[in-house]
Amino acid sequence: MENKVTFLPLGGCGEFGVNLNLFGYNDEWLMVDFGMGFAGDDLPGIEIILPDPKFIEERKDKLLGIVITHAHEDHIGALPHLWTRLRTPIYATPFTAEVIRLKMKEAGLLEQLILHEIPLGGARKFGPFEVQFINVAHSIPEPNLLVIKTPVGNIVHTGDWKLDANPVEGSTTDVAALKKIGQEGVLALIGDSTNAATPGRSGSEGDLRESLKKIFLRYPGRRIVVTSFASNIARLKSVATAAHGAGRVMALAGRSLWRMNEAARKTGYLKDLPPFLSEREATMADPGQIVIMATGSQGEPRAAMARLATGEHPQLDLSPNDVVIFSARAIPGNEKDIARVQTNLRARNINVVTDHEEFVHVSGHPAYDDVVDLIQWLKPKVLLPVHGEVYQLQAHAKIGEVLQVPQVLIPRDGDLIELTPAGARVAGEVHHGILCVDGKKIVSVADRAIHSRKKLAELGTVLVSLALDQDGSLISDPAISTHGIYTEEQQVAGEAELMELVIAAVEDLDDRHIFKNDAVEQAARIAVRRAVNNSHGRKPVAEVHVIRV
Numbered sequence: 001m002e003n004k005v006t007f008l009p010l011g012g013c014g015e016f017g018v019n020l021n022l023f024g025y026n027d028e029w030l031m032v033d034f035g036m037g038f039a040g041d042d043l044p045g046i047e048i049i050l051p052d053p054k055f056i057e058e059r060k061d062k063l064l065g066i067v068i069t070h071a072h073e074d075h076i077g078a079l080p081h082l083w084t085r086l087r088t089p090i091y092a093t094p095f096t097a098e099v100i101r102l103k104m105k106e107a108g109l110l111e112q113l114i115l116h117e118i119p120l121g122g123a124r125k126f127g128p129f130e131v132q133f134i135n136v137a138h139s140i141p142e143p144n145l146l147v148i149k150t151p152v153g154n155i156v157h158t159g160d161w162k163l164d165a166n167p168v169e170g171s172t173t174d175v176a177a178l179k180k181i182g183q184e185g186v187l188a189l190i191g192d193s194t195n196a197a198t199p200g201r202s203g204s205e206g207d208l209r210e211s212l213k214k215i216f217l218r219y220p221g222r223r224i225v226v227t228s229f230a231s232n233i234a235r236l237k238s239v240a241t242a243a244h245g246a247g248r249v250m251a252l253a254g255r256s257l258w259r260m261n262e263a264a265r266k267t268g269y270l271k272d273l274p275p276f277l278s279e280r281e282a283t284m285a286d287p288g289q290i291v292i293m294a295t296g297s298q299g300e301p302r303a304a305m306a307r308l309a310t311g312e313h314p315q316l317d318l319s320p321n322d323v324v325i326f327s328a329r330a331i332p333g334n335e336k337d338i339a340r341v342q343t344n345l346r347a348r349n350i351n352v353v354t355d356h357e358e359f360v361h362v363s364g365h366p367a368y369d370d371v372v373d374l375i376q377w378l379k380p381k382v383l384l385p386v387h388g389e390v391y392q393l394q395a396h397a398k399i400g401e402v403l404q405v406p407q408v409l410i411p412r413d414g415d416l417i418e419l420t421p422a423g424a425r426v427a428g429e430v431h432h433g434i435l436c437v438d439g440k441k442i443v444s445v446a447d448r449a450i451h452s453r454k455k456l457a458e459l460g461t462v463l464v465s466l467a468l469d470q471d472g473s474l475i476s477d478p479a480i481s482t483h484g485i486y487t488e489e490q491q492v493a494g495e496a497e498l499m500e501l502v503i504a505a506v507e508d509l510d511d512r513h514i515f516k517n518d519a520v521e522q523a524a525r526i527a528v529r530r531a532v533n534n535s536h537g538r539k540p541v542a543e544v545h546v547i548r549v
């Protein structure tokens with residue numbers, strides 16, 4: 001019997017999103033979560049990124065199961081794109097399972113899906129691993145903390161969680177169960193770092209509901225729109241309850257909100273709320289008597305909120321003095337898109353309320369004091385902070401050091417972390433990376449097409465076509481076209497100047513070079529790149545075509 005168990009994160013350690021965790025014992029593997037992430041401005045044309053599962057794809061016959069902690073996109077979002085590469089059975093609690101089914105149905109994969117439901121608080125054996133599901137609070141129904149019992153010791157994987165003394169929907173964190181696990185002994189704690197740098201407690205959804213009601217009452221006769229994450233069913237319920245308390249009814253705008261509403265009601269959530277009004281019904285309602293919950297809190301250009309802001313929503317329209325409440329945090333990388341939507345709203349004299357000025361959002365992740373509580377209940381031998389960028393992982397690690405956890409190790413994606421009763425060590429590094437959903441294809445972030453698109457977007461491009469005769473003389477002026485370099489007024493003069501430089505460069509070539517296409521191409525390329533570098537301080541992508549006639 002081996003005396004070590006391996007923890008291998010393939011995504012989520014060093015970036016937000018793309019969570020993928022693997023646990024290995026004797027070359028048998030268990031996967032926890034398979035999420036997506038949002039691409040930043042550094043990937044032009046790409047919206048969705050995924051963790052590269054190559055390592056486990058190559059040994060998928062050794063993969064015993066895919067356990068999903070909860071139904072957030074950063075934990076399930078890769079399934080429609082990459083599950084067919086593995087086809088390993090998925091295990092999830094009922095609400096999460098329903099959301100996965102709806103997503104796989106949209107992707108046309110429902111028929112092939114192998115999905116097993118685990119009851120709330122249930123357990124299941126996967127070869128050498130026994131996984132126990134523990135209820136925690138978060139911002140979606142049925143978040144689960146996993147206790148993974150292995151022959152080497154117990155590993156706690158928190159998933160996303162928080163402490164909430166006054167939750168609105170879904171379970172609260174099962175503190176008694178956590179203390180009991182602590183007494184049994186915890187070899188390693190793999191924990192949510194999202195808000196580890198935030199002092200205090202994460203706050204309660206129930207308190208937020210009261211605050212929202214007060215804010216709604218402040219705007220009689222005005223249409224109120226609240227935008228949040230569609231998956232935040234607790235928030236949906238808070239907003240609906242606050243709306244009722246303020247004498248308003250709730251409408252939904254946006255496809256993903258309707259999808260989440262469907263999954264929640266089908267699995268027994270939201271049952272004490274009346275059905276929500278559709279977009280069409282909301283247009284007929286008295287503005288002072290509705291609250292519209294809209295998708296697009298992250299400024300997504302195609303979501304309901306962005307369209308409402310520009311007046312381009314097909315059904316709904318906002319008027320000056322209406323109120324839009326952003327009841328969500330900005331995920332790093334989305335700030336510009338969110339600011340654009342808010343600017344569009346303010347330009348139309350619509351009131352914008354964010355968590356900077358009012359209590360309109362609580363996080364679903366544990367702040368400093370919550371993390372302290374968990375570490376004290378579990379008393380792990382090893383703390384492995386995950387789910388965050390390096391800043392959050394380090395903040396989480398610091399808490400572990402302050403509390404004198406015997407060993408704290410910050411994992412990086414691809415690290416093979418060996419856990420033995422003596423502690424943890426990085427035993428190696430395996431293939432890991434980020435994949436991009438590029439239209440209908442999935443490509444590596446290192447793909448040539450993505451790479452050159454990045455360069456085109458950053459640097460601009462020059463296309464040169466030139467025709468030479470048998471003697472190596474230019475038959476006519478070279479054709480030059482540029483993109484993303486000159487302003488409209490500069491373009492004609494700029495391209496003319498480049499043409500002169502290309503002519504000079506080609507005419508300068510001696511007989512040894514003029515008859516070789518690659519030499520001609522290179523001379524022309526150097527000439528235009530140098531010229532643009534002199535005028536603009538950057539070297540564009542230059543493409544040269546030589547024709548011999």
Ligand SMILES: [Zn+2]
Binds near residue numbers: 070072138160
């Ligand atoms: Zn989550």
Ligand SMILES: [Zn+2]
Binds near residue numbers: 074
């Ligand atoms: Zn998450």
